Amino acid sequence: MTEHVDVLIVGAGLSGIGAARHLQDAFPQRTYAILEARNAIGGTWDLFRYPGVRSDSDMHTLGYRFRPWTDAKAIADGPSILQYVRDTATEAGIDKRIRFGHRVIGADWSSSQARWTVRIEHDGETSELTCDFLYVCGGYYRYDRGFTPEFAGIGEFRGRVVHPQQWPEDLDYAGKRVVVIGSGATAVTLVPALAESAAKVTMLQRSPTYILSLPSVDAVANRLRELLGPRRAYTITRWKNVAVATLIYQLSQRRPAMMRGFIRSQTVKQLPAGYDVDTHFKPTYGPWDQRLCLVPDGDLFRAIRHGNAEVVTDRIERFTPDGLRLESGAELEADIVVTATGLDLLPIAGIELRVDGRTVELPKTMAYKGMMLGDVPNFAFTIGYTNASWTLKADLVAEFVCRLLRYMDARGYDSCTPTPDPAVDRRPLMDFQAGYVLRALDRFPSAGTRQPWRLGMNYAQDVYTLRHGRIADGAMRFERREPQVVGEHEHGSEHATA
Numbered sequence: 060m061t062e063h064v065d066v067l068i069v070g071a072g073l074s075g076i077g078a079a080r081h082l083q084d085a086f087p088q089r090t091y092a093i094l095e096a097r098n099a100i101g102g103t104w105d106l107f108r109y110p111g112v113r114s115d116s117d118m119h120t121l122g123y124r125f126r127p128w129t130d131a132k133a134i135a136d137g138p139s140i141l142q143y144v145r146d147t148a149t150e151a152g153i154d155k156r157i158r159f160g161h162r163v164i165g166a167d168w169s170s171s172q173a174r175w176t177v178r179i180e181h182d183g184e185t186s187e188l189t190c191d192f193l194y195v196c197g198g199y200y201r202y203d204r205g206f207t208p209e210f211a212g213i214g215e216f217r218g219r220v221v222h223p224q225q226w227p228e229d230l231d232y233a234g235k236r237v238v239v240i241g242s243g244a245t246a247v248t249l250v251p252a253l254a255e256s257a258a259k260v261t262m263l264q265r266s267p268t269y270i271l272s273l274p275s276v277d278a279v280a281n282r283l284r285e286l287l288g289p290r291r292a293y294t295i296t297r298w299k300n301v302a303v304a305t306l307i308y309q310l311s312q313r314r315p316a317m318m319r320g321f322i323r324s325q326t327v328k329q330l331p332a333g334y335d336v337d338t339h340f341k342p343t344y345g346p347w348d349q350r351l352c353l354v355p356d357g358d359l360f361r362a363i364r365h366g367n368a369e370v371v372t373d374r375i376e377r378f379t380p381d382g383l384r385l386e387s388g389a390e391l392e393a394d395i396v397v398t399a400t401g402l403d404l405l406p407i408a409g410i411e412l413r414v415d416g417r418t419v420e421l422p423k424t425m426a427y428k429g430m431m432l433g434d435v436p437n438f439a440f441t442i443g444y445t446n447a448s449w450t451l452k453a454d455l456v457a458e459f460v461c462r463l464l465r466y467m468d469a470r471g472y473d474s475c476t477p478t479p480d481p482a483v484d485r486r487p488l489m490d491f492q493a494g495y496v497l498r499a500l501d502r503f504p505s506a507g508t509r510q511p512w513r514l515g516m517n518y519a520q521d522v523y524t525l526r527h528g529r530i531a532d533g534a535m536r537f538e539r540r541e542p543q544v545v546g547e548h549e550h551g552s553e554h555a556t557a
């Protein structure tokens with residue numbers, strides 16, 4: 060007999076644990092399970108182990124709405140974030156609902172039964188489980204490999220090549236010459252951390268990125284906590300930080316010249332006199348057309364000032380036995396080359412979806428409120444903001460799923476299906492110019508030009524639509540299951556508690 064749960068969550072990362080907490084608080088009687096492909100809680104924060112791994116957004120917004128972040132540091136290191144996610148899971152008993160080593164590979168919706176049959180791989184075997192609602196919190200990138208471009212001559216290099224997604228535990232970089240290829244969040248995190256003990260660290264970038272220094276300790280947040288206690292202080296700090304981040308984003312979009320000038324002046328102040336800021340820190344695009352990199356307490360600039368780190372802006376011609384030859388003709392000698400060249404994006408956790416036997420072609424679907432798919436019933440997914448902390452959106456998605464389930468309970472509905480309007484034009488689901496996003500966009504669903512299909516990139520607006528907006532908005536179709544034929548439950552299902 061196939062086991063059944065009311066809600067199936069895919070993924071035990073930051074989003075999956077948050078989703079479970081919202082769900083069990085709202086519906087203590089509902090059955091749910093979390094299927095997690097790996098053998099650990101934490102997703103990203105367990106996978107990435109490179110030196111210095113940390114958040115680049117503040118933990119008052121990367122933390123859950125329901126669980127105050129009380130650490131004095133607002134920009135936290137990876138292990139502290141992992142501990143926070145784990146503690147959230149164990150405190151609420153969510154860890155007991157997780158089935159580790161279970162990868163969801165496919166899910167079939169049956170309209171007549173109003174349920175999903177989910178195919179799972181576990182220990183080399185395939186099994187099935189049914190659920191009423193499928194909630195995918197599988198992140199947005201492949202776990203088995205990162206993105207590495209083809210580099211000529213890489214096989215000739217005598218040193219070690221490492222991708223930050225698979226950082227070897229035994230990698231000894233003390234006293235070594237390290238080249239980090241890349242200029243994104245991972246590269247700017249790695250460079251100062253490696254520079255603490257490496258002989259020399261070179262950040263080799265094709266083109267510059269906007270980098271803004273931020274205090275790692277939020278003095279206002281810490282003072283508020285002393286005065287008001289953790290919960291009230293957290294709520295206020297969260298909104299303060301949302302307001303500051305929104306202001307920076309809006310100014311970047313509307314007054315790019317002003318923001319460019321501001322970031323440049325901050326950069327110049329932190330670099331040695333006469334430093335070639337235009338070559339290494341003056342991007343060709345506008346601020347926030349790609350993700351703005353934040354560095355805590357200017358650690359990257361400090362490493363450059365101290366001479367343990369340098370930035371080279373050039374293109375790689377090829378690897379050589381001793382390092383890299385650049386298009387300018389320069390040679391960079393290296394013992395270790397780190398390819399901080401990004402993630403390989405993967406939509407909807409790589410799950411093959413079918414609705415009544417028809418395969419869902421993701422690039423042809425349109426996302427509803429950036430969290431459900433057109434013509435796909437009882438299904439939600441979490442993709443966080445690109446211009447603000449992921450968890451702000453993840454919490455709102457979970458709240459909306461709970462509202463939706465409550466609405467259906469009250470009216471006896473079995474399914475809810477966002478129904479696209481053919482008059483709505485398509486827009487990219489991730490409105491972002493970064494290379495790793497552009498490379499993958501054609502594999503993702505799109506968003507639309509109008510509500511509720513338009514991608515919300517503003518937290519305050521999303522609070523309004525997802526937390527308080529109408530559930531029956533005309534685009535969501537609700538249905539009751541067709542009456543069951545006697546004997547049907549012979550193939551049946553049973554309710555499980557985990």
Ligand SMILES: Cc1cc2nc3c(=O)[nH]c(=O)nc-3n(C[C@H](O)[C@H](O)[C@H](O)COP(=O)(O)OP(=O)(O)OC[C@H]3O[C@@H](n4cnc5c(N)ncnc54)[C@H](O)[C@@H]3O)c2cc1C
Pocket residue numbers: 069070071072073074075094095096097099100101102103104107113114115116121161162163164196197198199200202245408409410441443447448449450
């Ligand atoms: C290095 C790095 C730093 C980052 N820093 C920030 C930051 O500072 N601020 C910010 O807002 N965002 C940041 N992000 C984005 C980050 O991924 C999110 O903040 C957040 O951790 C995502 O959580 P998640 O649970 O949605 O996804 P993930 O952390 O990716 O977790 C997904 C989980 O689902 C599991 N899974 C996937 N597919 C399946 C499947 N088919 N079946 C079963 N299980 C599956 C995975 O094994 C994993 O455990 C960062 C990302 C990276 C890579």
